[in-house]
Amino acid sequence: MSHAYHPLFQTWSPLLLSAAVAVLTLNTAQAQSSSEAATSTNAHGAVQKSLFGHLPDGRAVDVYRLTNANGIELQVTNYGGIILSLKTPNMAGEFDDIALGFDSLEAYLSDEYRQANPYFGAIIGRYGNRIANGQFSLNGEQYTLASNDGNNHLHGGQQGFDKVLWQAEPFENDEGTGLVLRYTSEDGEEGYPGRLETEVTYTLTDKDELVVDYRAVTDKATPVNLTQHSYFNLKGEGNDSILDHQLMLNAPEFTPVNDTLIPTGELRSVDGTPFDFTQATPIGERIEQDNEQLAFGGGYDHNFVLARGNAAADELVVAAKVWEPQSGRMVEITTTEPAIQFYSGNFLNGDLTGKQGQTYGHRSGFALETQHYPDSPNQEAFPSTILAPGDTYRSRTIYRFSAQQDFAP
Ligand code: BGC
Secondary structure, three states: OOOOOOHHHHOOOHHHHHHHHHHHHHHHHHHOOOOOOEEEEOOOOEEEEEEEEEOOOOOEEEEEEEEOOOOOEEEEEOEOOOEEEEEEEOOOOOEEEOEOOOOOHHHHHOHHHHHHOOOOOEEEOOEOOEEHHHEEEEOOEEEEOOOOEOOEEEOOOOOOHHHOEOEEEEEEOOOEEEEEEEEEEOOOHHHOOOOEEEEEEEEEEOOOEEEEEEEEEEOOOEEOEOEEEOEEOOOOOOOOOOOOOEEEEOOOEEEOEOOOOOEOOOOEEOOOOOOOOOOOEEOOOOOOOOOHHHHHHOOOEEEEEOOOOOOOOOOOEEEEEEEOOOOOEEEEEEEOOOEEEEEOOOOOOOOOEOOOOOEOOOOOOEEEEEEOOOOHHHOOOOOOOEEOOOOOEEEEEEEEEEEOOOOOO
């Protein structure tokens, strides 16, 4: 399989590993119990931990507030690894929260939210995106997963990685401040084979990057396709639609879908279609065009195949850039993954109320999810998502935040 690796993990000798564990232990000691707020700072920024709430079974859930040297602030909870908020400056240096979400655990646990299921800010696993009819066969065995999106399986099932409690360890290193999240998915969980040990690391660097590193190992062959499901509105969350944002996707092809959003297997050129974002284009410019693929998605909800050229599987390539003219905010996404799902928030309908009391209306946030292609376990021609025992799944995506006058190429 062609999963990319993170250079950091490549260099982990047992000695380094125990040193890393020692550092993490130190930081946990600093962070103390979940009911107390604890802060640790270094030259780069700070990590502050406090109680977010309790799950129905009584387990405590925490929130970690990471800041960098330039004042960018990221709040993450260990419930679902959810990014709760991300405050970045506009061109005038004013900070706004650009991530859709809520400020209470109850809001994420509510029936209303779980029914709408937008997966705001969460880690998605074991399989980001859809698997047709919740079925696949592997090594001669047929597996049945939950069908939680019509007949299809979406984003890991009823209780995917977005709805589990992760173990969290804050850290600080030369690059910035961060949080390691660990979760073990037991053999058979949500119908998947193998016990999967998963680790996701968020690092907020002083270069104004959010680096997300994924790593997993299994004891039986299993599909793995992890991603991050943040929705951004670069004007600030709750501030109208994202149709005026300009998007560039480094993707000459996409995978057209059927009416249940399962890829047909074709790789189609974006040339001459509303899916051509190879030059920066406002998201809304062609979204209402009479186009079968747009109709299936209710807008953009498609997997774009990145132009990786001869890049090695562990090499980062530019996947997307989004720029918002009013604030000048820009996010640039680079990844080791072969594809990116661009979802224009078509299922948001104003039913959910965000952090400032604003409702999240139709297309008020976009998600750009780096990943392998949807339904790969059933599509032999797609790059494999099967992780074998003895191999390590590694993937890295970097979001870099800035503010500028123009959409610079
Ligand atoms: C999918 C959408 C889905 C959304 C929220 C996206 O990743 O592509 O179809 O509605 O997640 O579940």
